[in-house]
Amino acid sequence: MNAAKPSVARPALRPYSTQSNKQGTTGGGSTPSVAAMLAVASMGFAAYHVLVKSREGQPVQRRNKKETKSEEPEKAQPEVPQVPAFSPDEVTVVFVLGGPGAGKGTQCENLKRDYNFVHLSAGDLLRAEQKREGSKYGDLIRHYIREGLIVPMEVTIALLENAMKEAIEKEGKTRFLIDGFPRKMDQAIKFEEVVVTSKVVLYFECPEEVMLKRLLKRGESSGRDDDNIESIKKRFNVFKETSFPVIEAYEKQNKVHKVSCDQPVDQVYANVKVVFDEIFSKNN
Secondary structure (H helix, E strand, O other): OOOOOOOOOOOOOOOOOOOOOOOOOOOOOOOHHHHHHHHHHHHHHHHHHHHHHHHHHHOOOOOOOOOOOOOOOOOOOOOOOOOOOOOOOOOOEEEEEEOOOOOOOHHHHHHHHHHHOOEHHHHHHHHHHHHOOOOOOOHHHHHHHHHOOOOHHHHHHHHHHHHHHHHHHOOOOEEEEEEEEOHHHHHHHHHHOOOOOOOOEEEEEEOOHHHHHHHHHHHHHOOOOOOOHHHHHHHHHHHHHHHHHHHHHHHHOOOOEEEOOOOOHHHHHHHHHHHHHHHHHOOO
């Protein structure tokens, strides 16, 4: 009686093995599997790629031994603070704010005369730029003004800074009334970052019905695109929604001086002079 032959454990097959997995195969093996052929082909391709690169003298990129799902984020470079164009010790800026038709321009002309200020109207600068031949901002400015919207701050701030530089270089003047700007808080922040910190905010308070009457009267002869009832109402809304928060923010810095405009022009200016005499001297 023949003794039973001890069973021999077959080695586990690797995925790319060409050995048959079937029992009782004859003829020393069988056709390699598709997976095995693909594995061998890919290995050969990789070896060929390395060989070609090495002959060309190019470095071969190698994989990291261990790739992690989340790589350590790069350390953010510290932001270099932007230096303003002017020092507040050398250049004085007064923001003059108030709703459309509050009389800002009229009072600024009086202050220009009596206190040696340069009057810069953001609106006038924008309107002049839109009319300037060859201006790349002309159509954009025209659209924003007509719709009662706020022109992108980069345009307005650039125009203001250029006008200030020109006045300093040509006239030697360093006091500026900036009329109708900033109209949004981001404008105020950006201006003080890149141009100069403001000293005072002069705010002309005026009832909406009074401003509306003034603007409609002015529209009879001004020729301005925005002196019409539709644009005026839009401008009122924009002022309430975006410009008034600027005044509230500066109030927290104790920079705001309010003057009521619901009275004759001469009386308004008399009240403005009281404020300016407290802050500025005519001789300085």
